[in-house]
Amino acid sequence: MTDFPIDDRNRLRRKPARGSFDRDIIYPIIDEAPICHVGFAENGQPFVIPTLHARHDDTLILHGAKASRLLKHIEAGHPVCVAFTLLDGIVLARSAFSSSVNYRSAVVFGAGRIIDAEDEKMHALELVTNHIVPGRWSEARIPTPKEMHATSVVSITIEQASAKVRSGPPGDEEEDYALPIWAGVLPLATWVGDPVPDPRLAEGIPTPESVGRYVQSQTR
Numbered sequence: 001m002t003d004f005p006i007d008d009r010n011r012l013r014r015k016p017a018r019g020s021f022d023r024d025i026i027y028p029i030i031d032e033a034p035i036c037h038v039g040f041a042e043n044g045q046p047f048v049i050p051t052l053h054a055r056h057d058d059t060l061i062l063h064g065a066k067a068s069r070l071l072k073h074i075e076a077g078h079p080v081c082v083a084f085t086l087l088d089g090i091v092l093a094r095s096a097f098s099s100s101v102n103y104r105s106a107v108v109f110g111a112g113r114i115i116d117a118e119d120e121k122m123h124a125l126e127l128v129t130n131h132i133v134p135g136r137w138s139e140a141r142i143p144t145p146k147e148m149h150a151t152s153v154v155s156i157t158i159e160q161a162s163a164k165v166r167s168g169p170p171g172d173e174e175e176d177y178a179l180p181i182w183a184g185v186l187p188l189a190t191w192v193g194d195p196v197p198d199p200r201l202a203e204g205i206p207t208p209e210s211v212g213r214y215v216q217s218q219t220r
């Protein structure tokens with residue numbers, strides 16, 4: 001059984017047929033999303049903050065400056081809601097009303113803790129680094145004790161989650177299919193350009209394997 005428990009927090013009310021509570025649907029969305037948006041409330045004021053992430057089993061890992069309000073909120077054990085969005089296409093229906101987007105999105109609920117133990121913290125930072133470009137950690141210089149001290153790393157237990165996916169052509173009203181209006185889908189994908197070497201790169205350093213693999217994997 002890979003489904004998350006469902007209650008009022010994660011039950012899809014709008015278009016539930018597009019939804020799923022299955023880890024096998026939800027986790028690939030989290031893993032493919034380069035960034036997430038973390039929502040939390042403080043004294044009744046909602047905030048939504050974009051940030052990098054990584055996933056390890058049923059936990060999310062976030063990192064940042066020690067002074068980060070978001071990380072302090074999580075360290076204190078308060079609940080958060082994290083959203084992940086992959087945009088796959090613009091759906092142009094014959095009517096403005098039925099126009100839409102194709103997407104894969106996930107919403108996660110949980111609460112977290114700070115990761116203090118040095119080896120666990122280092123491993124969590126490795127996961128976040130490799131989430132962006134797989135394999136980059138083993139090519140880069142690892143953090144110094146001073147950098148580690150300046151960084152907070154938190155782990156959020158995924159208590160509940162949901163996914164919602166739209167794919168396919170527009171869904172126009174039956175009478176609109178006869179209209180002389182173009183309809184269809186504009187596929188969207190993240191574009192990855194050729195690597196741009198740092199102007200201060202020392203001579204003779206080739207593009208690393210991780211970067212080559214990443215560019216290859218993102219190129220159609």
Ligand SMILES: Cc1cc2nc3c(=O)[nH]c(=O)nc-3n(C[C@H](O)[C@H](O)[C@H](O)COP(=O)(O)OP(=O)(O)OC[C@H]3O[C@@H](n4cnc5c(N)ncnc54)[C@H](O)[C@@H]3O)c2cc1C
Pocket residue numbers: 009010011012013014085087101103104105106107161162163164
């Ligand atoms: C890129 C993108 C663009 C969208 N544009 C629109 C738009 O313009 N108008 C519009 O009405 N809707 C849009 N949606 C759908 C939108 O995300 C909501 O699902 C919808 O608006 C219903 O909101 P609600 O609060 O009534 O959801 P409810 O169904 O009441 O939400 C209940 C629970 O369902 C889950 N849930 C809801 N939405 C999502 C989701 N997208 N992904 C994962 N879990 C979810 C959450 O756990 C949530 O707590 C868009 C979605 C994406 C990903």
